[in-house]
Amino acid sequence: MTGDTSAAGDASIAEAAASPAAASTATSAALTAPTAPSARRRPGGRAVGLVLWVVGGLVLAMTLVRAVPYDGVTPLAQVVGVTPWVVPLAPLVAATALALRRRLLAILCAVALAAQAAWVAPFFVPGQGIARGIEADARGTLRVLTVNAYFGQADAAAVVQMVHEQDADVLAVVELTADFHDRLEAAGIAAVLPHHLDAKVGTGSPGSGLWSRTALTDPDTTEWSTFAMPAATVDVDGTPVRVTAVHPVPPLPEITGVWHQEMADLARRAHDEPLPQVLLGDFNSTYDHASFRAVLGDRFHDATRTAGRGLNLSWPVGERVPTFLDLDHVVVDEGMRVDDLTSLAVPGSDHRALAVTVQVAP
Numbered sequence: 001m002t003g004d005t006s007a008a009g010d011a012s013i014a015e016a017a018a019s020p021a022a023a024s025t026a027t028s029a030a031l032t033a034p035t036a037p038s039a040r041r042r043p044g045g046r047a048v049g050l051v052l053w054v055v056g057g058l059v060l061a062m063t064l065v066r067a068v069p070y071d072g073v074t075p076l077a078q079v080v081g082v083t084p085w086v087v088p089l090a091p092l093v094a095a096t097a098l099a100l101r102r103r104l105l106a107i108l109c110a111v112a113l114a115a116q117a118a119w120v121a122p123f124f125v126p127g128q129g130i131a132r133g134i135e136a137d138a139r140g141t142l143r144v145l146t147v148n149a150y151f152g153q154a155d156a157a158a159v160v161q162m163v164h165e166q167d168a169d170v171l172a173v174v175e176l177t178a179d180f181h182d183r184l185e186a187a188g189i190a191a192v193l194p195h196h197l198d199a200k201v202g203t204g205s206p207g208s209g210l211w212s213r214t215a216l217t218d219p220d221t222t223e224w225s226t227f228a229m230p231a232a233t234v235d236v237d238g239t240p241v242r243v244t245a246v247h248p249v250p251p252l253p254e255i256t257g258v259w260h261q262e263m264a265d266l267a268r269r270a271h272d273e274p275l276p277q278v279l280l281g282d283f284n285s286t287y288d289h290a291s292f293r294a295v296l297g298d299r300f301h302d303a304t305r306t307a308g309r310g311l312n313l314s315w316p317v318g319e320r321v322p323t324f325l326d327l328d329h330v331v332v333d334e335g336m337r338v339d340d341l342t343s344l345a346v347p348g349s350d351h352r353a354l355a356v357t358v359q360v361a362p
Helices: 002-032 045-067 076-086 089-099 103-124 156-166 178-186 253-272 290-296 303-307
Strands: 141-148 170-176 195-199 207-212 217-220 231-236 239-246 277-282 328-332 337-344 353-359
Touching: 045 076, 045 089, 045 103, 076 089, 076 103, 076 253, 089 103, 103 303, 141 156, 141 231, 141 239, 141 277, 141 328, 156 170, 156 178, 156 337, 156 353, 170 178, 170 239, 170 277, 207 231, 207 239, 253 277, 253 290, 277 353, 290 328, 303 328, 303 337, 303 353, 328 337, 328 353
Parallel strands: 141 170, 239 277
Antiparallel strands: 141 353, 170 207, 195 207, 217 231, 231 239, 277 328, 337 353
């Protein structure tokens, strides 16, 4: 018994002596063992974070493109028009980034959203130039209608019917061909708008034309642009108003420089004209294009933006993609007010038409 007790005691002493060393070893192992990845990794992991940064990068890039004051190069001219579509994307990316603890991306997208909202919001708030309750027979008003004939493929009879229904005083037709002109005449355009002026029609490329209820005086059919932009003066209850059918070339990559030059020439000619003006047609640019805003300058206003009823998405129509760009505009001079802005479908055309009532004098 004594021997057994002594042996047990020796074993206990040895175990006790070994315990501090074992505890120390265990503690050291615990300190040096790698932490479980899930303890430090942010939600979603690297793959989700990468996708989020790619989408967020798109939001930031489109915001920077819109902020650039020059768009006469590819690809700026081609992509800046879709800027408004970033607005619903920006808050989604910002909220997701915040939830997944990508705080820097969330902050950057929030700043981009603020800028985008500042650019788009005026289209949903009626501006100072909006005239409410203009009577149909009010003095000093001009009802204008702009139509893109889609290289003469539009339905001419439908356009004439539209002129009647909209009680238009002035019609501007771009992408006007000789055949479409003849079909307008056959459909009776002269009975409602007997005065006519066109340029570059039947010369191999589509031209542009103006039809008016009253005389078109001091006509200008100078072929200073590819598709022609004829202008003339109409009398609006004693006020002479210069109207121009606008149609620069589209900003395709191979002719972006031509588009930019034609927009610059349009801006110069418009600002040099002393008479009150209405410019209407297919500008092949949106309000987000710096070249379009240069045409406006501090003198002119985009009727769609002034009306405050949202974006006038006018192109493309009848294609495999939805209508997503605001290319067709009525631009009015300072002091003019607008009302009854109506977007209209034109059978056979890839653009929607735009009709606006312009009060040319207070």
